[in-house]
Amino acid sequence: MKGGVIxxxxxxxxxxxxxxxxxxxxxxxVDVSLMPCINYLIGHDSSPSPACCAGVxxxxxMASTTADKRTCCGCVKAAAxxxxxxxxxxxxxxxxxxxxxxxxxISRTVDCTKIN
Numbered sequence: 001m002k003g004g005v006i007x008x009x010x011x012x013x014x015x016x017x018x019x020x021x022x023x024x025x026x027x028x029x030v031d032v033s034l035m036p037c038i039n040y041l042i043g044h045d046s047s048p049s050p051a052c053c054a055g056v057x058x059x060x061x062m063a064s065t066t067a068d069k070r071t072c073c074g075c076v077k078a079a080a081x082x083x084x085x086x087x088x089x090x091x092x093x094x095x096x097x098x099x100x101x102x103x104x105x106i107s108r109t110v111d112c113t114k115i116n
Contacts, residue, residue, distance in 0.1 A: 025075075069115045
């Protein structure tokens with residue numbers, strides 16, 4: 001009986017890992033992560049907040065595969081285009097200011113199909 005319970009738990013653990021590994025990034029997740037950055041990106045704050053930088057790190061964590069990076073890129077690009085008062089310089093400097101090596105440019109004009 002005890003061996004059967006352990007086998008079931010092991011199968012469930014493997015299934016859970018497989019489900020999490022196959023999780024596709026959504027723009028909703030990216031938007032929520034970067035929402036704390038808006039005041040910095042539109043020039044209301046002189047530097048990104050800790051919550052903003054945590055969001056940038058979160059996006060980096062979401063973008064583990066090429067497909068995820070391209071999805072995140074498209075989401076970031078779409079979000080940047082929604083804010084007409086977004087400061088391009090602030091957007092481009094955001095990863096550096098947060099000390100995050102982000103493989104996704106924050107730009108209105110980036111070609112996300114070229115992200116690897």
